[in-house]
Amino acid sequence: MSTLSDPPEGSFRLSMLLNDTRYRSLTLQAVAAIALALALYYLYSNLAANLRAAGLNISFSFLGSSAGYDINQTLIDYNSQSSNFKAAIVGILNTLLVAILACITATILGVFAGVLRLSNNWLVRKLMAGYVEIFRNIPVLIWIIIIFTILTAVMPGARAYLGEEPERGLIGGIFAFTNRGVYMPAPFFTNGFGGGEGSGLNWLMLIAVLVASFFGARAVTQSANRKQEATGVRPNTLLINLAIWLLPLVIFSLIFGLSWDMPDPLANRFNLQGGIQIGAPLIALWFALSIYTGAFIAENVRAGIQAVSNGQTEAAAALGLRPNRVMSLVVLPQALRVIIPPLISQYLNITKNSSLAIAVGYADITATLGGITLNQTGRAIECVLLLMLFYLVISLSISAVMNVYNNSMKLKER
Amino acid sequence: MSDTHEHSIAFVRTTEIAQQPAPLNAAGPVKWMRDNLFATWANALLTVAAAYVLFLLISSTLPWIWGGLWTTSSLSECREILQGQSAACFSVLTERWNQLLFGFKYPAEFYWRPTVALVLMFFALAPVLFFDLPRKLLIITALFPFAAYWLIWGGTIWTPLFAMLGFVVGYFVYARYVSNNFALGFFGGVAAAIVTWYLSGFIVGAIAPSQPLLAAVPSRDLGGFMLNLMLGLTCVSLSIPLGIALALGRQSSMPLIKWVCVIFIEFIRGVPLITLLFVASVMLAYFFPPEATVDLFLRVVIMITMFSAAYIAEVIRGGLAALPKGQYEAADSLGLDYAQAMRLIILPQALKISIPGIVNIAVGLFKDTTLVSVISMFDLVGMIRGPILASTDWNGVYWELLGFAAVLFFIVCYGISQYSQWLERRLATDHR
Numbered sequence: 140m141s142t143l144s145d146p147p148e149g150s151f152r153l154s155m156l157l158n159d160t161r162y163r164s165l166t167l168q169a170v171a172a173i174a175l176a177l178a179l180y181y182l183y184s185n186l187a188a189n190l191r192a193a194g195l196n197i198s199f200s201f202l203g204s205s206a207g208y209d210i211n212q213t214l215i216d217y218n219s220q221s222s223n224f225k226a227a228i229v230g231i232l233n234t235l236l237v238a239i240l241a242c243i244t245a246t247i248l249g250v251f252a253g254v255l256r257l258s259n260n261w262l263v264r265k266l267m268a269g270y271v272e273i274f275r276n277i278p279v280l281i282w283i284i285i286i287f288t289i290l291t292a293v294m295p296g297a298r299a300y301l302g303e304e305p306e307r308g309l310i311g312g313i314f315a316f317t318n319r320g321v322y323m324p325a326p327f328f329t330n331g332f333g334g335g336e337g338s339g340l341n342w343l344m345l346i347a348v349l350v351a352s353f354f355g356a357r358a359v360t361q362s363a364n365r366k367q368e369a370t371g372v373r374p375n376t377l378l379i380n381l382a383i384w385l386l387p388l389v390i391f392s393l394i395f396g397l398s399w400d401m402p403d404p405l406a407n408r409f410n411l412q413g414g415i416q417i418g419a420p421l422i423a424l425w426f427a428l429s430i431y432t433g434a435f436i437a438e439n440v441r442a443g444i445q446a447v448s449n450g451q452t453e454a455a456a457a458l459g460l461r462p463n464r465v466m467s468l469v470v471l472p473q474a475l476r477v478i479i480p481p482l483i484s485q486y487l488n489i490t491k492n493s494s495l496a497i498a499v500g501y502a503d504i505t506a507t508l509g510g511i512t513l514n515q516t517g518r519a520i521e522c523v524l525l526l527m528l529f530y531l532v533i534s535l536s537i538s539a540v541m542n543v544y545n546n547s548m549k550l551k552e553r
Numbered sequence: 554m555s556d557t558h559e560h561s562i563a564f565v566r567t568t569e570i571a572q573q574p575a576p577l578n579a580a581g582p583v584k585w586m587r588d589n590l591f592a593t594w595a596n597a598l599l600t601v602a603a604a605y606v607l608f609l610l611i612s613s614t615l616p617w618i619w620g621g622l623w624t625t626s627s628l629s630e631c632r633e634i635l636q637g638q639s640a641a642c643f644s645v646l647t648e649r650w651n652q653l654l655f656g657f658k659y660p661a662e663f664y665w666r667p668t669v670a671l672v673l674m675f676f677a678l679a680p681v682l683f684f685d686l687p688r689k690l691l692i693i694t695a696l697f698p699f700a701a702y703w704l705i706w707g708g709t710i711w712t713p714l715f716a717m718l719g720f721v722v723g724y725f726v727y728a729r730y731v732s733n734n735f736a737l738g739f740f741g742g743v744a745a746a747i748v749t750w751y752l753s754g755f756i757v758g759a760i761a762p763s764q765p766l767l768a769a770v771p772s773r774d775l776g777g778f779m780l781n782l783m784l785g786l787t788c789v790s791l792s793i794p795l796g797i798a799l800a801l802g803r804q805s806s807m808p809l810i811k812w813v814c815v816i817f818i819e820f821i822r823g824v825p826l827i828t829l830l831f832v833a834s835v836m837l838a839y840f841f842p843p844e845a846t847v848d849l850f851l852r853v854v855i856m857i858t859m860f861s862a863a864y865i866a867e868v869i870r871g872g873l874a875a876l877p878k879g880q881y882e883a884a885d886s887l888g889l890d891y892a893q894a895m896r897l898i899i900l901p902q903a904l905k906i907s908i909p910g911i912v913n914i915a916v917g918l919f920k921d922t923t924l925v926s927v928i929s930m931f932d933l934v935g936m937i938r939g940p941i942l943a944s945t946d947w948n949g950v951y952w953e954l955l956g957f958a959a960v961l962f963f964i965v966c967y968g969i970s971q972y973s974q975w976l977e978r979r980l981a982t983d984h985r
Contacts, residue, residue: 168809175813182840189839260596261589262603276966277959278920280934285959288951491825497927509831519835526831527824534823 199525201516202227208511210502212418223512230507231529237421237503238490241428245489246482248429249436254466256441267437274434279492282431287423287499294318294419320418329396341395348387355383420501424493432489436482443478444470476548483541490533504529617641621953627946645950646957649941653957656776656931657940663707663770667779670701674786682972705775705783707767711760715753719746735892772850776931778961784932785919788857792918793911795858796865797904801895803870814866821863826921829856834928853925861918865911872907873899905980912973916966923962933958 156166190196202224209219214232217225256267274282297317315322328341359376367373391397447470455469456462496503497510504526513522577583591597621641625631631642646653655664677697680690699713723746731738775783802814821829833852841847876899884894926935937954941947947954 164807168807171807171810171813185842186839188843189841192843258599259589259592260599260603262600262607266603266607272967273963276916276920276963276970278923278934278962280923280926281955281959281962284934284938285951285955288955292949292951494825494827495924495927497827505825505827509828513831513835519831520839523828523831523836527820527828530825530828531820531823535819 195517197520198518199521201512201518201521204516206512207515210507212416212421212502223508223516226512227504227508227525230502230504233421233501233507234490234493234496234503234505237424237428237496237501238486238493240425241432241489241493242486244425244429245432245436245485248433249485250440252433252437253440253444256437257444271434271437274431275438279427279431280495280498283423283427283495283499286427287419290320290419290423291318297322318419320416320420320422322416324399324401325415326397326399329398330394344395345391348391352384352387356380359383418501420496420499423499424496424501428489428492432485432492435488436485439478439481439485440474443474443476446477447473479548480541480545483537483544487534487537490537491530494530623647628948628950629946641953642950643953645941645947645953649947652777652936652941653933654777655779656774656936658774658776658931659779660768660770660774663768666704666707666767670704671779671782673697673700673704674782703767705779706770706772707765708769709757709761709765710767711753711757715757716750718753719749722746722749735890735896739892772848775850777936778933780925780930780932781919781922784854784857784922784925785915787854788861788922789915789918791854791858792860792862792865795862796869796911797900799862799866800869800873803866804873818863818866821860822867826857826860826924827927829860830924830928832856849928849930853928853930857918857922860921861914864914864917868907868910868914869903871910872903872905875906876903908980909973909977912969912976916969916973919969920962920966933961 156162203222205220206223206226207219208226210217210226210229212233213229214236215225215229217229252267252270255263256271258264258267294316295318297315297319300315300317300322359379363374363376451469451473452465455465460468493503494505494509497506500506508522508529509526513519516522575581578587590600617640619640620635620638621643622631622634623643624647625634625642625644626648628642628645631644635642651661651664655667659667673693674697676690677694680686680688680694696717699717702716703710703713723742726745727738727742729738730741799814799818802810803818805811805814830853833856834849837852837855838847880898880902881894884898889897923932923934925932926938929935929939931939937958941954942950
């Protein structure tokens with residue numbers, strides 16, 4: 140590049156804009172910028188003309204007005220008088236709920252199936268290969284519908300559990316599986332924090348206690364590690380850890396009067412009352428996403444394990460480690476480096492696929508903001524834009540976390 | 554040999570013993586079972602558990618499938634014949650076969666048209682998928698889109714003919730000028746094609762017969778598995794060129810072009826397909842001129858194409874990044890300009906690396922075409938959930954219908970993924 144000298148003054152000709160590599164990229168970008176601006180202006184003028192013709196305008200004030208519809212499954216207080224904004228928040232929380240639940244179970248299932256696909260048991264290997272192929276090659280929408288149909292068409296109605304002498308007893312005395320979902324006991328606190336009834340503050344306190352226990356347990360483990368490194372003998376931390384986890388919980392529950400709200404077969408003639416109801420749509424979506432994505436994760440896990448060279452396994456075996464310790468101490472930690480990036484993108488897929496909730500009537504953000512609110516207010520552009528914004532924020536933050544993690548996990552060679 | 558042992562050893566065998574079969578537990582099925590099924594007691598336990606699961610699955614589904622009825626006219630008739638026995642009522646498939654494949658509005662007397670298009674599709678795809686076939690077959694591939702359009706939508710034959718003419722004119726202009734300058738040839742070709750299409754709009758309007766050979770079918774009448782196949786094939790084939798352009802744009806050294814591509818790709822990949830379909834169904838119409846009516850099928854094709862183009866662009870970017878830097882430098886040192894370097898050196902290699910990834914995207918996209926049922930298009934899933942399950946005759950035949958849809962998708966997707974693995978082995982030129 141050093142051979143290129145500045146062009147002599149005054150020798151600039153217009154044709155150099157196209158023929159001279161120094162200016163060509165500027166010309167091309169200018170052309171592209173003009174084309175882009177024209178295209179955007181064209182779209183915008185069409186939009187403006189269409190909106191004028193339809194007598195509409197872009198306004199987000201509908202978010203403040205009353206939603207006017209009920210939602211079955213909510214994590215926060217909500218009723219039909221609440222605003223559209225609150226309905227959207229309920230939807231966001233529901234999306235996050237099903238996404239997190241499905242991520243956890245899909246990971247467990249995927250790791251399990253991925254490891255078993257490499258088992259030396261022929262039958263198990265083939266069974267897992269069958270699972271992966273069947274679930275990967277059938278659309279997730281069909282799986283969601285199939286599982287939802289199993290739940291609603293095969294499970295008994297709530298009526299079967301009602302009355303003095305029901306057809307079916309509650310399972311274990313506390314669970315009821317019906318075609319509307321699973322009923323189970325709901326914990327609540329009788330004494331509020333600072334007097335009165337129990338409230339959300341109690342739950343925050345409980346989380347604080349659990350976090351404190353976590354750090355306590357970690358401190359114990361670290362001190363045990365130090366002692367082991369210094370003396371070679373590892374002190375038994377099982378009892379201390381158990382105590383650290385359980386004692387504060389028990390004391391907390393006793394002070395604030397933890398109690399359980401049971402599903403009651405006698406309270407109502409038409410439906411089970413009391414307890415928490417986990418609706419069939421949530422269960423169907425959760426299961427379908429877990430099983431479907433689990434098949435993909437299984438493939439990632441298998442590829443990750445196979446990426447660890449055979450010499451590592453053999454070296455570990457030569458050191459006298461047993462097969463399961465070879466797996467947990469040598470192979471999996473190295474395989475994780477390969478597994479984690481595609482795993483995170485599977486988590487992203489779960490979050491995005493949870494938008495299929497609309498097919499089974501689970502009130503996630505797509506069903507509330509993009510479904511009922513959109514249809515009732517007719518604010519199509521605003522709703523769809525907000526919906527995209529939400530998913531975009533989630534995706535971008537997950538990929539930001541992933542980049543940080545990747546950088547920290549990268550092999551630091553030189 | 555025999556001399557040395559003649560006196561020291563009483564007997565030396567001079568002939569070889571015939572080979573003995575291996576002991577029963579060291580070869581054959583017994584050995585295989587010991588190694589692969591019952592190596593340890595834990596393994597044996599696993600085998601028994603797996604066999605039990607398999608038994609449960611087979612014993613519950615096989616009699617149900619075997620005893621299935623194929624010829625009744627409604628679910629209640631099925632139940633009457635079965636009298637409480639558990640067996641499938643496959644007659645819904647035979648009775649609603651055409652609806653499952655073509656949707657419930659496509660005129661029955663024209664079913665042969667999409668069928669012919671499907672058969673043509675196999676001939677058109679064959680030379681693309683299998684390189685050993687004679688290259689002349691690519692002519693069928695080039696003609697297929699126009700033939701399929703004419704067969705499925707019907708209407709005057711002049712529309713596809715003039716569309717094809719546009720491409721031909723564009724190609725000739727491109728071929729005439731590409732030797733001078735790629736950009737001139739490319740943009741000249743595009744401009745010539747657009748001019749041809751613009752002019753032919755008037756010509757077709759003037760000469761179109763009022764009674765065309767094939768009666769026109771509006772796109773809202775399309776449905777069933779045909780719709781899934783059409784969406785999948787159209788969107789994948791349209792999104793590959795777009796994806797290549799986006800991937801090259803993302804690698805570009807020009808900041809404006811690079812950032813437009815990055816924003817487009819990351820935006821599309823960050824949102825679920827269903828929100829893009831919402832855009833197609835409720836929002837996109839606002840961005841067209843007020844007097845234009847763009848039908849839903851076209852709007853959905855636009856959005857799905859953008860969706861898969863973003864994913865394909867990322868796959869191709871991976872392929873471009875996997876090429877050694879020496880390839881780019883070698884192209885530069887030969888004095889090739891950007892277009893030549895890409896066309897002749899970089900893209901052929903990068904695309905070859907990206908083929909398995911592109912096929913994966915294609916499989917995923919084909920599965921995702923079922924999502925159009927959410928915006929009330931009647932594809933296979935939409936037909937099942939809508940008109941068929943809602944009809945009084947077949948209300949409640951879930952398993953047969955959903956199972957049929959699952960099997961259909963499985964066959965296609967598994968077939969494609971097997972093809973992709975074959976192709977990967979076929980294209981592997983590295984030495985191992």
